[in-house]
Amino acid sequence: MWNYSQKVLDLFYNPVNQGAITDEQEPDVAVVFGEVGSIACGDALRLHLKIQVSTEAILDAKFQTFGCTSAIASSSALTEIVKGKTLDEALQVSNHDIANYLGGLPEAKMHCSVMGQEALEAAIFRYRGIKVEDHEEDEGNLVCSCYAVTEPRIRRIIIENNLTTLEQVTNYLKAGGGCGTCLAAVEDILQEIQQQQAAVPTRLAAELATVDMTTAALPMTTLQKISLIQQVLDQEIRPVLRADGGDVELFDINGDHVQVVLKGACHGCSSSTATVKYAIEAQLRQRGLPTLTVEEVTV
Amino acid sequence: MVIYLDNNATTRVDPDVLEAMLPYLSDLYGNPSSMHSFGGQVGADILKARGQVAELLGAEETEIIFNSCGSEGNNTAIHAALAAQPDKRHIVTTAVEHPAILNVCKHLEKKGYRVTYLSVDRRGQLDLLELEAAMTGGTALVTTMYANNETGVIFPVEQIGAITKDYGATFHVDAVQAVGKVPIDLSTSTIDMLTLSGHKLHAPKGIGALYVRRGFRFRPFLLGGHQERGRRAGTQNVPGIVALGKAAELAQTHLYNVERERRLRDLLETQLQSQIPDCEVNGGGASRLPNTTNIGFKYIEGEAILFMLNQYGICASSGSACTSGSLEPSHVLMAMQLPYVILHGSIRFSLSRFTTEHEIRQVLTVMPGIVDKLRSLSPFNNDRADWLQSRNVA
Ligand code: FES
Numbered sequence: 001m002w003n004y005s006q007k008v009l010d011l012f013y014n015p016v017n018q019g020a021i022t023d024e025q026e027p028d029v030a031v032v033f034g035e036v037g038s039i040a041c042g043d044a045l046r047l048h049l050k051i052q053v054s055t056e057a058i059l060d061a062k063f064q065t066f067g068c069t070s071a072i073a074s075s076s077a078l079t080e081i082v083k084g085k086t087l088d089e090a091l092q093v094s095n096h097d098i099a100n101y102l103g104g105l106p107e108a109k110m111h112c113s114v115m116g117q118e119a120l121e122a123a124i125f126r127y128r129g130i131k132v133e134d135h136e137e138d139e140g141n142l143v144c145s146c147y148a149v150t151e152p153r154i155r156r157i158i159i160e161n162n163l164t165t166l167e168q169v170t171n172y173l174k175a176g177g178g179c180g181t182c183l184a185a186v187e188d189i190l191q192e193i194q195q196q197q198a199a200v201p202t203r204l205a206a207e208l209a210t211v212d213m214t215t216a217a218l219p220m221t222t223l224q225k226i227s228l229i230q231q232v233l234d235q236e237i238r239p240v241l242r243a244d245g246g247d248v249e250l251f252d253i254n255g256d257h258v259q260v261v262l263k264g265a266c267h268g269c270s271s272s273t274a275t276v277k278y279a280i281e282a283q284l285r286q287r288g289l290p291t292l293t294v295e296e297v298t299v
Numbered sequence: 300m301v302i303y304l305d306n307n308a309t310t311r312v313d314p315d316v317l318e319a320m321l322p323y324l325s326d327l328y329g330n331p332s333s334m335h336s337f338g339g340q341v342g343a344d345i346l347k348a349r350g351q352v353a354e355l356l357g358a359e360e361t362e363i364i365f366n367s368c369g370s371e372g373n374n375t376a377i378h379a380a381l382a383a384q385p386d387k388r389h390i391v392t393t394a395v396e397h398p399a400i401l402n403v404c405k406h407l408e409k410k411g412y413r414v415t416y417l418s419v420d421r422r423g424q425l426d427l428l429e430l431e432a433a434m435t436g437g438t439a440l441v442t443t444m445y446a447n448n449e450t451g452v453i454f455p456v457e458q459i460g461a462i463t464k465d466y467g468a469t470f471h472v473d474a475v476q477a478v479g480k481v482p483i484d485l486s487t488s489t490i491d492m493l494t495l496s497g498h499k500l501h502a503p504k505g506i507g508a509l510y511v512r513r514g515f516r517f518r519p520f521l522l523g524g525h526q527e528r529g530r531r532a533g534t535q536n537v538p539g540i541v542a543l544g545k546a547a548e549l550a551q552t553h554l555y556n557v558e559r560e561r562r563l564r565d566l567l568e569t570q571l572q573s574q575i576p577d578c579e580v581n582g583g584g585a586s587r588l589p590n591t592t593n594i595g596f597k598y599i600e601g602e603a604i605l606f607m608l609n610q611y612g613i614c615a616s617s618g619s620a621c622t623s624g625s626l627e628p629s630h631v632l633m634a635m636q637l638p639y640v641i642l643h644g645s646i647r648f649s650l651s652r653f654t655t656e657h658e659i660r661q662v663l664t665v666m667p668g669i670v671d672k673l674r675s676l677s678p679f680n681n682d683r684a685d686w687l688q689s690r691n692v693a
Contacts, residue, residue: 002602012606018676035678039639042600042619042628046678064678068602068619072676178627 005103008073015072017079019062021048028053034123036115041147041174043067043112045075047119049082051127056087063119070102070109077101078116087124093117094160095172110172114157143185146178154189159245159265166190193245197265200244201274225289226253232287233260237280241266248280251297258284259297272296302613302658306499307448307476307591307649312542313501313549320503320542331535332526341537348544352508355547356493357484364509364527365540369475370399372494372509373442375520375531377403379492379511380440380469381412382518387439387468393417393425393454394634395447400473401630417443423452423582423635430459434466441470445477445493449618449631449647450582451591453481460489469515475499479550480557480588491515497539501651502546506539553652560650561589567648567659568592574667581632581645590650593618595632595641596670598679604646607669613662618645640679 004012023031030051037044043066050060061082063075077098082090095113099105105113141151157163157172166187170176176183220228230250241247246266251259260280262272269275273296281294303311329338331345349360356363366372377390377400392404394416404414415433417425425443434441441463446453456472463470471492474483479500485493492515497506511517511530523532568580577597596604601619608615618629619642627633632642648662 009606012603013610015676039643039679042639042643044678064676066598066677066679067600069606071600072603 002069002106002109004069004073004106007077007101007103008070008105011073011076011102012069015076017060017062017076017083018064019048020046020064021050021060021062024050029059030127032123032127034119034121034126036118036122037067038148039066043071043115045071045115045119047075047078047116047123049123049127051087058082058085058087058090067112067115068109070105071112071115073102074098074105074112074116078120082120087127090120091124093120096161107168108171110161110168111174114172143189144173144175144178144182146182147174149173149175149182151189154186155193155245158190158193162265162267162269163190164194193265196244197246197269198271200241200246200266200269201271201279220288222253226250228287228289229253229258229284232284233280237283241275246275248275251299256289256291256293258292258294260294261299262296267298300612302611302661304648304650304654304658304662305614305616306651306654307451307647308616309498309504310501310651311653312503313546315549316502316542316545319545320538323538323541327537331537332524345535345537345540348540348547351544352495352547355478355483355551356495356510357486357488358510359513361528362485362510362513364511364531365535365543366507366509366521366527366531367505367536368507369397369473369494369496369499371520372475372496372507373397373399373471373473374403375509376471376492376494377407377440377442378520379515379517380442380471381407383469383516384439387437389413389415389435389438391415391417391430391433391438391441391468393419393443395419395423395449395631396442396444397448397473397475400442400444419452419634421635421637422585423447423450423631424585425454425459427455427458427462430462434462434468436466438463438466438468441468443472445472445474445483446481446588446591447582447631448476449629450585450593450635451476451588451649452582452585453477453587457489464489476588476591479547479553480590482554485510485512497543497546500546500550502542503539506536506543508543556652557589560652560654563654563656563659564590564592564648564650566656567650567662568594570663571666574663575670578670579641581635581637581641591647592649593632593645593647595637595645597640597644598677599644599670599673601644601646603673604644604669607673608646608662608665611661611665613665616647616649618647619643 021031030053033046033048035046046064048062049058052059061079063079065072065075081093081097081101095117098113098116143149143151143154154175161172163169169186176186233250238248245264247263249261251261266272266275276294276296284292327341329341331338331342349363352363353360390404390412392400408414417429419425443454443459445456460470469491470489472490473494475494475496478495491512493510495508498504517530519530521532526532526535571594572578578594581593581595601617605617618632628642632645
């Protein structure tokens with residue numbers, strides 16, 4: 001028997017926000033739904049949103065779910081999380097937010113939280129007139145035909161969740177959990193991403209070493225310092241990191257001590273220290289801040 | 300209070316069985332292989348147990364090899380059959396076997412054996428013509444179950460055996476689910492080897508037996524000492540063996556009133572079907588074990604049903620993927636080509652002689668509400684939408 005958190009069981013036995021939102025003819029209100037999954041996959045979720053058109057705020061959310069204990073609990077959690085958010089805020093909700101809300105999910109059930117995040121995206125895309133099928137991020141080669149999982153989607157979920165093993169990919173996406181024919185292909189994708197991630201710091205350091213020094217090493221005001229750091233990050237470092245599925249943001253500056261937050265593939269990457277030290281810090285030092293230290297913080 | 304309807308998974312140890320085995324966990328700890336009389340006494344008790352098991356099967360004492368479990372029995376039987384005919388490289392089995400057969404076969408395929416997996420129809424039944432067509436002079440072994448653990452569907456083993464014999468192949472039967480539930484008489488049978496497991500018939504876990512027909516060229520799987528007449532090495536599990544003997548004796552008595560169990564099963568089955576729309580018995584048209592029913596409740600998912608039942612202390616099991624840790628639904632229900640709406644929402648109730656009518660009525664009281672509640676959550680409930688059926692189906 002699965003070891004579910006109390007919160008999962010509570011929301012399973014007493015789900016909240018179940019049902020549909022019917023098209024209410026109110027001014028300034030739109031009703032939309034998004035759906036993912038299939039009967040063949042064994043779980044499916046239809047998420048209904050009631051949206052205030054003028055502010056894009058989610059006024060209400062309801063769900064209909066075909067699935068197991070954790071799929072039903074994840075659906076309730078999702079509706080609770082998104083209520084009151086704007087659509088842009090809601091798009092930031094990740095499957096981890098759903099799992100965290102539930103006090104965690106067994107690893108093998110993480111795909112339930114992924115399903116929630118995807119239904120949310122589907123609903124918002126539909127509201128905005130973007131056909132889910134057109135969501136170019138996830139369009140592409142079908143890798144797992146048992147569960148209809150495409151290559152871009154596998155890449156996205158691996159990077160977003162820092163997945164490192166084949167088993168995790170199956171737990172999050174179901175890909176590979178059926179006939180198993182696709183396992184080798186999934187493993188190749190996983191390996192490729194891992195290799196790319198490992199290569200980022202070295203490549204970055206090499207690329208940055210060739211950049212000219214354009215700023216003189218003069219004493220700067222704090223304001224100048226901040227804007228220089230921001231400029232170097234935005235123009236020189238982030239594009240390279242982003243190309244590999246990662247990102248970085250300035251978090252705080254205290255004298256010569258700079259704190260940054262690594263995102264996406266960079267976050268939790270085994271070589272994140274190298275990224276911070278040899279790529280970001282080295283580059284900033286070259287650009288006229290020789291005494292600067294850079295540190296990664298997690299928020 | 301627990302209402303235990305998962306007896307095909309395992310059974311409770313019968314109190315009489317427990318009583319019979321207890322002395323061998325305390326005072327009577329001698330090793331039956333020892334030369335002194337303290338061990339010798341235990342040896343005599345093993346002999347008695349061997350007789351009890353043989354009696355239940357219509358076999359001879361020397362045809363019974365005690366071992367640890369059904370998986371061991373199945374592995375041993377396959378190994379023995381292939382070792383006895385090293386020049387034959389073909390195995391016939393079915394798509395609905397227990398993993399202790401299927402995974403061995405898959406392993407053997409990697410070693411160069413050819414394996415035919417016979418299909419089953421919507422009722423879970425084999426097509427004997429398909430079996431005939433698969434057989435060749437190079438077939439070493441036909442291994443099929445007696446009765447299916449998930450649906451209870453019984454295979455026509457003697458007919459299968461007759462075909463097997465026509466081609467000179469060995470016939471092994473995995474009877475783990477059948478022993479103690481249906482009468483078996485090996486004295487007049489075509490079966491060469493038969494596997495049984497103690498914990499499915501009210502003995503404890505960790506004891507099983509393999510029947511090997513007298514005269515069959517048997518090669519042991521586990522090598523070592525001379526226990527079990529050199530056919531299965533390893534110090535005998537004396538308490539387990541005594542328990543299995545007692546359990547076999549009790550099972551034989553029980554076979555006379557298995558009808559009571561069948562009535563309760565039928566009550567459960569017919570009442571659920573009449574109270575709950577859109578459900579059907581998987582394998583319902585076939586001959587089945589008297590204690591098993593497997594029912595598909597459309598539009599909802601099995602694990603969710605089990606967790607709801609669990610709230611009322613009711614233990615059942617499900618063929619749904621979500622319970623098993625794998626993502627595929629039951630290979631048995633898949634092989635029966637049931638539609639997805641049924642196979643994801645299938646629940647197995649398996650009774651035992653300890654099941655009471657009161658317990659069955661309890662299940663009947665709560666089950667309609669559970670199905671209603673889950674269906675009210677399901678997107679299929681409102682519009683029976685086929686959007687889900689049409690999308691993502693490979
Ligand atoms: S194709 Fe991916 S599991 Fe079958």
